Amino acid sequence: xxxxxxxxxxxxxxxxxxxxxxxxxxxxxxxxxxxxxxxxxxxxxxxxxxxxxxxxxxxxxxxxxxxxxxxxxxxxxxxxxxxxxxxxxxxxxxxxxxxxxxxxxxxxxxxxxxxxxxxxxxxxxxxxxxxxxxxxxxxxxxxxxxxxxxxxxxxxxxxxxxxxxxxxxxxxxxxxxxxxxxxxxxxxxxxxxxxxxxxxxxxxxxxxxxxxxxxxxxxxxxxxxxxxxxxxxxxxxxxxxxxxxxxxxxxxxxxxxxxxxxxxxxxxxxxxxxxxxxxxxxxxxxxxxxxxxxxxxxxxxxxxxxxxxxxxxxxxxxxxxxxxxxxxxxxxxxxxxxxxxxxxxxxxxxxxxxxxxxxxxxxxxxxxxxxxx
Numbered sequence: 001x002x003x004x005x006x007x008x009x010x011x012x013x014x015x016x017x018x019x020x021x022x023x024x025x026x027x028x029x030x031x032x033x034x035x036x037x038x039x040x041x042x043x044x045x046x047x048x049x050x051x052x053x054x055x056x057x058x059x060x061x062x063x064x065x066x067x068x069x070x071x072x073x074x075x076x077x078x079x080x081x082x083x084x085x086x087x088x089x090x091x092x093x094x095x096x097x098x099x100x101x102x103x104x105x106x107x108x109x110x111x112x113x114x115x116x117x118x119x120x121x122x123x124x125x126x127x128x129x130x131x132x133x134x135x136x137x138x139x140x141x142x143x144x145x146x147x148x149x150x151x152x153x154x155x156x157x158x159x160x161x162x163x164x165x166x167x168x169x170x171x172x173x174x175x176x177x178x179x180x181x182x183x184x185x186x187x188x189x190x191x192x193x194x195x196x197x198x199x200x201x202x203x204x205x206x207x208x209x210x211x212x213x214x215x216x217x218x219x220x221x222x223x224x225x226x227x228x229x230x231x232x233x234x235x236x237x238x239x240x241x242x243x244x245x246x247x248x249x250x251x252x253x254x255x256x257x258x259x260x261x262x263x264x265x266x267x268x269x270x271x272x273x274x275x276x277x278x279x280x281x282x283x284x285x286x287x288x289x290x291x292x293x294x295x296x297x298x299x300x301x302x303x304x305x306x307x308x309x310x311x312x313x314x315x316x317x318x319x320x321x322x323x324x325x326x327x328x329x330x331x332x333x334x335x336x337x338x339x340x341x342x343x344x345x346x347x348x349x350x351x352x353x354x355x356x357x358x359x360x361x362x363x364x365x366x367x368x369x370x371x372x373x
Contacts, residue, residue: 052112123163131169180254192302192326265337268357273326
């Protein structure tokens, strides 16, 4: 254990002495947070966007009347119906919670019930349900537009008799800011770059300069070398999270929080990306090639894993690709715990991250050459 601690201290001190290491580990993510927070962080409305869940008819084949109702709302030009329409199986409460911190923090949802078209055709009363946040200043405007469209339906189809009604529900999602979305994602993204790019470069350079060879001639064992690197990355991840959260709270009055679960998630994430970094360094002998490979993996992952925008607003083929990226699960897990308090969903994401961490740490240990034969 003492040798592992010594390696951890040496690696950490080497990082602290590196100006570029300090810049890319702390100042660079801070700059990102300031830029995104300043541009998007204080926006508290999401325009006049409306999500619609159409439960009328068979999935994928809504009746004409419900489709016409949606089209009438969209044709007002005041309200824009988000595409695609939410599937009947979507849990609206969970959907609102998961979207409550991106570009507005106040998603509005209209739920069209089953048998809407059949009831309207027979003149039977039917209510559509409009769900919005009490903190949404534009919510009543959107609700008024829906009410006007319903009245138009009543006039045309039922001779001004009230058939289509509107019921309003308040969402329980707490009011969040856009910056709340960015803090967990940016923290996860730069944890990833520190491990995949930083650790890959350091481990490769140590091998080229002979440091690894000299260390292998000492009583230090390979697993102690790997554990020391992982510990260094875990401490760095916790420091980065503290800096990002403190900055977000001071500069933007963010709602993000750091609890025991989040700390555990940060440590597991650091282990995962340390394992990936050690694996790349072990597979690619040349430091420049290893650094290039790390960059080639890290930067696409950073932009395709829901760090800066939700995965489900991307094209479907990119969504499928995002679901195989480990950063997606870490970003979602941190967001679930830090801003939504949804620990059940967070646990699911963290189980995926933990499984990948075990795989890559073992693989990194396997491909790391410790003693030259």
